[in-house]
Amino acid sequence: MAKLGVNIDHVATVRQARKTYEPDPVWAASLAEMGGADGITMHLREDRRHIQDRDVRLLRETVTVKLNLEMACTPEMVDFALQIKPDQATLVPEKREEVTTEGGLDIVSNRSTVATAVRRLKDAGVEVSLFLDPDASQIEMAKNVGADAVELHTGQYSLALGTQFDESLATLQQAAKQIRDLEMTLHAGHGLNYQNVQPVARIPEMSELNIGHSIVARSLMVGFERAVRDMKGCIER
Ligand code: PXP
Numbered sequence: 001m002a003k004l005g006v007n008i009d010h011v012a013t014v015r016q017a018r019k020t021y022e023p024d025p026v027w028a029a030s031l032a033e034m035g036g037a038d039g040i041t042m043h044l045r046e047d048r049r050h051i052q053d054r055d056v057r058l059l060r061e062t063v064t065v066k067l068n069l070e071m072a073c074t075p076e077m078v079d080f081a082l083q084i085k086p087d088q089a090t091l092v093p094e095k096r097e098e099v100t101t102e103g104g105l106d107i108v109s110n111r112s113t114v115a116t117a118v119r120r121l122k123d124a125g126v127e128v129s130l131f132l133d134p135d136a137s138q139i140e141m142a143k144n145v146g147a148d149a150v151e152l153h154t155g156q157y158s159l160a161l162g163t164q165f166d167e168s169l170a171t172l173q174q175a176a177k178q179i180r181d182l183e184m185t186l187h188a189g190h191g192l193n194y195q196n197v198q199p200v201a202r203i204p205e206m207s208e209l210n211i212g213h214s215i216v217a218r219s220l221m222v223g224f225e226r227a228v229r230d231m232k233g234c235i236e237r
Helices: 009-018 025-034 053-062 075-084 111-123 136-144 155-159 163-181 197-201 213-222 224-236
Strands: 003-007 039-043 066-072 088-092 127-132 149-153 185-189 206-211
Touching: 003 066, 003 185, 003 213, 003 224, 009 025, 009 039, 009 213, 025 039, 025 053, 025 224, 039 053, 039 088, 039 206, 053 066, 053 075, 066 075, 075 111, 088 111, 111 127, 111 136, 127 136, 127 185, 136 163, 149 163, 149 206, 155 163, 163 185, 163 197, 197 206, 197 224, 206 213, 213 224
Parallel strands: 003 039, 003 206, 039 066, 066 088, 088 127, 127 149, 149 185, 185 206
Antiparallel strands: none
16 A cells, blocks of 8 residues: 655745744644654755745654655755755755746766765665656666665646546556566655545555645645545545
8 A cells, every 4th residue: 555645845835925933834744644644745945935944853853754855966955864864855856946846857867966865865874765757767777876766756647638647647557667677666746636646546566655735735625634634545445
């Protein structure tokens, strides 16, 4: 059964809209755990648009499930991660002007930068996952640079309609087999919601799903703990 990592970035987005103290992502993380979250995920962006350094430090102390820090592959972010020591770091590409993480990391073109970051994190005991498009050459390079896991970018899948939906699911299934054959762990995320999560959760190799926006959106209507519990239900059904 795939585990659920709850991404709490957008709780911090609401707080930062007023630059106040509420809602605190630390509260949301506690409620997510009560709702059955297997992990808490946050993205410390270089522009600090939602999650702040203080959030990551506090969450490291308070979260009792897996703590997954999404981060850009820069020496400064690796230095920060080495102070915090999350259970897992997920390396993602980052552009300041983007609304959200728009594509996977290009490790084929940035091999040595990624390999250095992976090595520094792994030497400190942090598991490393790389956020990639379902592309065979990128996945092969993930193994090459020593990643423990690949998180497949499900953005395209989540936007696909009709026959495109079946094609993008088949692409994810194919990539999943390649990741298994290379003996890496399979994660997935981006754009997953209560309607589209099940086919991805059913991919046999799937170990972890990282889901944020749809859970935070539903939590405004039903509360955070219930929104997480509902998503766990979708994954388990
Ligand atoms: N996984 C990664 C690597 C991401 O960058 C994001 C978005 O921050 C997510 C998962 C969660 O995406 P969503 O908010 O669309 O569920």
